[in-house]
Amino acid sequence: MSEERLFSLKNRWFTGSVAGLVLLMLLSAAVGFIWLPRAQTQRDLAGVWDAICSATGVAAPFSPPALPDSEAIRSSNVVVAPGMMASADTQSVGRGATLAMQCTMCHGARGMSPAEAPHLAGQVAAATYKQLRDFKSGHRSSAVMQPMVTRLDDRDMRDLAAYYAFLPRDHVVAPGDASPGDASPGDASPGDASPAPVLVSNGAPMRAIAACSACHAQGVHKAAVPLLDGQPAVYLEAQLSAFHGAARHNDINEQMRNATRRLTPEEIRLLAAYYASH
Amino acid sequence: MSTIKPVSSAPLFCRHLVLTHFWVAFAAFFLALLLGEWQMFIRSPLRHWLGDPELYYRSVTAHGSAMAYVLPTLVAMGFGYAIVETALKQRLIGLRWAWAGLILVVVGTVTAMLPVSLGLATVLYTFYPPLIGNPFYYIGIVLVVVGSWVWVGLMAVNLQAWKRANPGAPIPLPMFANVAGAYLWAWTSLGAAIEILCQILPVALGFRSTIDAGLARVFFSWTLHAIVYFWLIPAYIAYYTLVPRAIGGRLYSDTMARISFVLFLVFSMPIGIHHLFQDPQVGAGIKFLHAVLTVMVSVPTFLTVFTICASVEIAGRLRGGRGLLGWLAALPWKNPMMLAVALSFVMLGFGGAGGLINMSYELNFAVHNTQWVTGHFHLIFGGAIVIMYFAVAYDLWPHLTGKALLEGAMMRTQLWLWGIGMVILTFPWHVVGIMGMPRRMAFYDYADPALAAMALQVILSVIGGLLLVVSGTLFVLVLLRGHRGETIALPEYRYSAPLHALARLPVALNSFALWLALMVGLTIVNYGVPIYQLMGIQQTSVPAISSGSGR
Numbered sequence: 001m002s003e004e005r006l007f008s009l010k011n012r013w014f015t016g017s018v019a020g021l022v023l024l025m026l027l028s029a030a031v032g033f034i035w036l037p038r039a040q041t042q043r044d045l046a047g048v049w050d051a052i053c054s055a056t057g058v059a060a061p062f063s064p065p066a067l068p069d070s071e072a073i074r075s076s077n078v079v080v081a082p083g084m085m086a087s088a089d090t091q092s093v094g095r096g097a098t099l100a101m102q103c104t105m106c107h108g109a110r111g112m113s114p115a116e117a118p119h120l121a122g123q124v125a126a127a128t129y130k131q132l133r134d135f136k137s138g139h140r141s142s143a144v145m146q147p148m149v150t151r152l153d154d155r156d157m158r159d160l161a162a163y164y165a166f167l168p169r170d171h172v173v174a175p176g177d178a179s180p181g182d183a184s185p186g187d188a189s190p191g192d193a194s195p196a197p198v199l200v201s202n203g204a205p206m207r208a209i210a211a212c213s214a215c216h217a218q219g220v221h222k223a224a225v226p227l228l229d230g231q232p233a234v235y236l237e238a239q240l241s242a243f244h245g246a247a248r249h250n251d252i253n254e255q256m257r258n259a260t261r262r263l264t265p266e267e268i269r270l271l272a273a274y275y276a277s278h
Numbered sequence: 279m280s281t282i283k284p285v286s287s288a289p290l291f292c293r294h295l296v297l298t299h300f301w302v303a304f305a306a307f308f309l310a311l312l313l314g315e316w317q318m319f320i321r322s323p324l325r326h327w328l329g330d331p332e333l334y335y336r337s338v339t340a341h342g343s344a345m346a347y348v349l350p351t352l353v354a355m356g357f358g359y360a361i362v363e364t365a366l367k368q369r370l371i372g373l374r375w376a377w378a379g380l381i382l383v384v385v386g387t388v389t390a391m392l393p394v395s396l397g398l399a400t401v402l403y404t405f406y407p408p409l410i411g412n413p414f415y416y417i418g419i420v421l422v423v424v425g426s427w428v429w430v431g432l433m434a435v436n437l438q439a440w441k442r443a444n445p446g447a448p449i450p451l452p453m454f455a456n457v458a459g460a461y462l463w464a465w466t467s468l469g470a471a472i473e474i475l476c477q478i479l480p481v482a483l484g485f486r487s488t489i490d491a492g493l494a495r496v497f498f499s500w501t502l503h504a505i506v507y508f509w510l511i512p513a514y515i516a517y518y519t520l521v522p523r524a525i526g527g528r529l530y531s532d533t534m535a536r537i538s539f540v541l542f543l544v545f546s547m548p549i550g551i552h553h554l555f556q557d558p559q560v561g562a563g564i565k566f567l568h569a570v571l572t573v574m575v576s577v578p579t580f581l582t583v584f585t586i587c588a589s590v591e592i593a594g595r596l597r598g599g600r601g602l603l604g605w606l607a608a609l610p611w612k613n614p615m616m617l618a619v620a621l622s623f624v625m626l627g628f629g630g631a632g633g634l635i636n637m638s639y640e641l642n643f644a645v646h647n648t649q650w651v652t653g654h655f656h657l658i659f660g661g662a663i664v665i666m667y668f669a670v671a672y673d674l675w676p677h678l679t680g681k682a683l684l685e686g687a688m689m690r691t692q693l694w695l696w697g698i699g700m701v702i703l704t705f706p707w708h709v710v711g712i713m714g715m716p717r718r719m720a721f722y723d724y725a726d727p728a729l730a731a732m733a734l735q736v737i738l739s740v741i742g743g744l745l746l747v748v749s750g751t752l753f754v755l756v757l758l759r760g761h762r763g764e765t766i767a768l769p770e771y772r773y774s775a776p777l778h779a780l781a782r783l784p785v786a787l788n789s790f791a792l793w794l795a796l797m798v799g800l801t802i803v804n805y806g807v808p809i810y811q812l813m814g815i816q817q818t819s820v821p822a823i824s825s826g827s828g829r
Contacts (some may be wrong), residue, residue: 013786032566057561
């Protein structure tokens, strides 16, 4: 048996298997690369070469613009991506601290607001940065914030965000923020030990409302998503209502407008109370 | 290393090695089985929503990694070592290397499972870039694969040594199939290895922040389909070389068996893009080529079904069965191997039919990314293949422990439970897939009218899974009891005899060079083109999303 040579034209196993396979491949290639693409009448193919290229997956020339031209149509100018914020250095935090002197009136000396404005201490840097950019470009409107940000450049806003992210979050629940008696009983009652409302943990799939905790939770790391825990209830309720009525529209892909569109005013109040007390 | 020592009497010389492989494999299997049933339960209507989807996906990652990488690799390795000794009748060359390979697999498993259990690598076992987990998860998987490459090398070395000692003689069928499986694994594991080493690890270690997810998926598909045939080879070895012997029949055709295994070698590799039918980055012509070759891989499966049915019929007639179907009644249905192969064929039949639907370009649109797909691979792998792993373990066990394994009734109960449980688990799973239930989701709201009709099927699946847990527990119990049986004098471990003794074997069916050349050639054509094509496109990388680390 050992004298029988495998890779020889006299070996029928060799010639048969190779020829069979080559034939199979040529036939399939003729069908897949020439016949099928040309048989699809909606395709505008000039010739055989075009058909082969299209079936191979050669990309057609890219034709911009994919995004609307007008800034007004876009919900934000900020490109949100993981790693959009460089890791903060002490110089950045220091500059941010100096710049933050003008913010203390509303946001507090150490980023904890005494005035129902959002607490910025410990907030995700990308979230703070995106809101500053949106205030400046006008994608988010606020009579108070817009004059504050007009003179900030990109570095200023990054430094401010880095500074506030650096500050420790004091877990203070102001007495006015939430009164447990207001909320409905059962699994929806606020408080650290109580379970989250179903809207937070499950959403309401029948109304196409995603779970809040899918993005807004300590363990979930999505770019530029703010932490809501402990924010003033008044502020949260105002923002949810603004998204609900589309008065606020700087949410990319309408995420928040979609999530809040079918919330009832009672649910908005409940959610605000839950996050404020949490 | 080069001197070959003949094997004397049983139990096997390398029994500790094989036993350790099997026990590690079955321990991983049992833990993963419990996780699987927990997952079924947690997303069923029987329980209120878990609340934290991360926990669910963490469990899926551990279940998939253990079942897909650890269990089949270790069973193939352990069975392969046993085959060297029992089929070639020579002592395993490189016993220390084999232990080193096993240690690599075990260390790799632990290294991978630590970050998974800590929630740092919730990426599912198919990795899903741009999702990036803790680097130790990927390093662990690489160690498992490298450990199995040691086995591939040892299989080649042992076969060469045998060939030198027996020039021109036909390679015993179990070893021929075993080495075909080893070579298939060596080549198919390369795709995922390239993906991990060149694309994922640089990102996971922080050298890069973007990844070409489309290209990564093409590399993974290189591994993803042929890995199934690597899982399947030990089951097919059992069909051809253990079943006919165990039930008192003859192997209908030794040549047909060899042709099936070389066809697997050639056709199982260059077809993986049928997993990417909905991926826009791959050209339609490439997808068509892969679909055609996927049809071809059903040929060796049909050959096997025919050959094994014929072999079983021979056994039935030798036992006095008469008439068109009378031989069926004459079969030794109390024999666990008979039961295992019958249940395995039922599941292979339904699973194979489902597979033909998956690989059909247009039907695939209907089932893509639905629960149908999950049902399909549980039926084929968890059902048809794993039940043969059980049978192999039962068959080998006395030769590994040197003790009698007299748990016939318990084995039959276990196998029946596995077969029935798998059908109850996967058939409703297919049905909800057709109804449109998506896969890879942690929560389903069965109060929704669109999903309410699926609640009953999902509950059935949970019950099927429960039967599997009972069966898995029985399996472990049988094996444990096998260690406590009375010591017996064992006959030599034998494989099936062919109906017609091999007079002369063409060199093509007694060597691998031709088939390996065709396998590599087909891969270069079918994967070279799309990979070259994708690497040429600019700006295809996307930012990586890290799992479980900082923002």
